Amino acid sequence: MEEIKIFAPATVANLSCGFDVLGCCLDNVGDEMIVSKNDLNEVRITKVTGQDLPLETKENVAGVAAIALLKHQNSQQGFDIEIHKKIKPGSGIGSSAASSAGAVYAINKLLGEPYSANELIAFAMEGEVLASGNAHADNVAPALLGGFSLVRSYDPLEVISLPVPSELRLVILHPRIEIKTRDSRSIIKQEVSLKKAIHQWGNLGAFVSSLYTDNYELLGRSLKDEIVEPVRSILIPYFSEMDSLARSNGALGFGISGSGPSVYAMCRGNENAEKVKEAFQNFYEKKDIGFELHLSGINKKGVKVL
Amino acid sequence: MEEIKIFAPATVANLSCGFDVLGCCLDNVGDEMIVSKNDLNEVRITKVTGQDLPLETKENVAGVAAIALLKHQNSQQGFDIEIHKKIKPGSGIGSSAASSAGAVYAINKLLGEPYSANELIAFAMEGEVLASGNAHADNVAPALLGGFSLVRSYDPLEVISLPVPSELRLVILHPRIEIKTRDSRSIIKQEVSLKKAIHQWGNLGAFVSSLYTDNYELLGRSLKDEIVEPVRSILIPYFSEMDSLARSNGALGFGISGSGPSVYAMCRGNENAEKVKEAFQNFYEKKDIGFELHLSGINKKGVKVL
Missing domain, CATH: 3.30.230.10 (Ribosomal Protein S5; domain 2)
Incomplete structure (x- = not known):
């Protein structure tokens, strides 16, 4: 070849x-x-x-x-x-x-x-x-x-x-502002509270369990981050509004994709993902920031x- | 009744x-x-x-x-x-x-x-x-x-x-010194480095995966703690010697049970657990501290x- x-x-x-x-x-x-x-x-x-x-x-x-x-x-x-x-x-x-x-x-x-x-x-x-x-x-x-x-x-x-639970779908919204991974890393504190770290490893452990048991509700509850997202989300336009929008439209969870500015909504099934995507689209079309929207399954x- | x-x-x-x-x-x-x-x-x-x-x-x-x-x-x-x-x-x-x-x-x-x-x-x-x-x-x-x-x-x-992977066995050594959970908690720092916290949640996620896949080697590699054990182990007599002894006798992993002073060795199969137990016994009999030893399966x- x-x-x-x-x-x-x-x-x-x-x-x-x-x-x-x-x-x-x-x-x-x-x-x-x-x-x-x-x-x-x-x-x-x-x-x-x-x-x-x-x-x-x-x-x-x-x-x-x-x-x-x-x-x-x-x-x-x-x-x-x-x-x-x-x-x-x-x-x-x-x-x-x-x-x-x-x-x-x-x-x-x-x-x-x-x-x-x-x-x-x-x-x-x-x-x-x-x-x-x-x-x-x-x-x-x-x-x-x-x-x-x-x-x-x-x-x-x-x-x-x-x-990979087969019904998982991701809706990704990319607001057209650029955040360099390098910059997005630099705002994270290098010391974290033990209490929050314990929450984080409890959630990650449960997330792993949810993948083995196809437990979508548990998966959703595990998608939490008290350490990095509260800091990084400040750089992301309309983060909390998008979070509420995702959840009120039935998404399992919502958060920052990588170091942002893209955000993801984790959904169960195409129908729910389409609904969340539409809600994101309707919301962002009224804003002054350009954006891309993706709906994707998970590539095995x-x-x-x- | x-x-x-x-x-x-x-x-x-x-x-x-x-x-x-x-x-x-x-x-x-x-x-x-x-x-x-x-x-x-x-x-x-x-x-x-x-x-x-x-x-x-x-x-x-x-x-x-x-x-x-x-x-x-x-x-x-x-x-x-x-x-x-x-x-x-x-x-x-x-x-x-x-x-x-x-x-x-x-x-x-x-x-x-x-x-x-x-x-x-x-x-x-x-x-x-x-x-x-x-x-x-x-x-x-x-x-x-x-x-x-x-x-x-x-x-x-x-x-x-x-x-619960069926071949898991625990060997517990309890050195007869008393450490109150309250005291053992008080020496832990309430802030931890993000780097070590990341290692911890990587290991816990892998540990959960190992239980679902009966992957004993992965389970052993995941039994790590860079945050609490390095501090608490100071209170435990012969901690590092027992650690080496457990591993050189084939234990999957070794660490503190709860807040100590008991330590555990996680083993695969009765034969290996008996070997580790015997090594612990031979070691501790020569010391001036009384002890109890338990070998147990996991109670479902x-x-x-x-």
Whole structure:
């Protein structure tokens, strides 16, 4: 195989109760990438459409992730990477993660799959370091593995996959303001109250249980964050209004997607998700901020060949 | 039914990764209690054997828990409670919780079961307030429900039961020094680093996953606590030596039981548990501190009628 075209999905990290350790993969929101071997012994970003992103390999997250993999593999093989961005950078649904995960997935395929999907996570995380200054895995892991990913440990890196209740749907609203992950991280306090931390791990434990038992009500009650969301939500327009709107329209839970500004509503079933989406649309159309709305199931496969 | 004799089991709370939210119930360690109706419209502690505990109803955790239930039920019925203590108070394996849980379980039975086991937790927690100044549920919940209990939320109280991998065994060593839960709580810092809190919720999430998937290795790796154990273990004799001993003998994990001084080793299978128990015994016999050793499976039923 000399060339591969892939779909690199968007992801929702944190999901309220799982700051820095939890994320899930979206079905119908994502970038396309075309990766091909070249004879130049180097990785090149040959084309970017849809967004204005660096073509300099070492300044592009896909390039950095690709180099990390090739270095570990001791490979001199060169690659050309085309990125067709559909996910907006800075939207909070894993734009950089999609590019990083897509690049390492494609190169691994073209090299004959020396690595498992789980092993690719560490390489893709190098792209996250470039994007946000922080080696977080809660976007790249679900982008590569699909479904829900839980980062048990960062050192050593251990990511586990969790089951996906089949009726889960996500409605994502992206208000067109940009919040850099880097900035959004800097406002979080590095010390938290033990009491709130206990609430957080109680909720995350219950969330994991709810995925194994298809307990949608428990899942909804577990989607809480008393630590990070109260601070970050200040940066997000109409956060509390959207929260009320989601819940009054039957959403299981609501919160910030990644570091924002996108917000997510977790819903049970298409019908409920459509209702929440419509409520969001009606609300935001009357405001002065542009927006995108997505309704997506949860993608169990992660990055895939097109 | 006028009288009931019950077994009120010991419990291991916290289990390293689940401070204040996680606990499990032991099989063969526990108190016996005899509870009977009286015609005096009052709750009396008529007998305590095995330990020197208050007979004054309002100073005895079983009495306080019983009164909480009867008050909620608006019942004038009186009860006599006999407690035959086998669990040593202050040992860290839920001595007060066994008495509180046993009392409300027995009275509920004698009243014709107006409450579910889950509803009894709140009443038993009143006994914990008397014992430690803190309304924690991580001992009374598993004592009443059996198996593993996770407290998702304290306000409102919500406890969920988690599955029990069948080969799990616990070895408990109780060094005969007394640490009051109240004192053991007072040394814990009320602010924790966000980084360590993230590790903790990653581990608790993975622990819950391991119970659903019978993944013993993951379970072992998840039994970590960077927040409370590093502080509390200072009060526990030979903590790090016992930790090494447990792991070098094949235990899945090791940590403090509740607020100590008991420690637990989580093992897979009887054979491994026997080996760890023997190693603990050989080690402690050479020391100047008296001790008790227990090897127990996990009790899926909780309090039961004898």
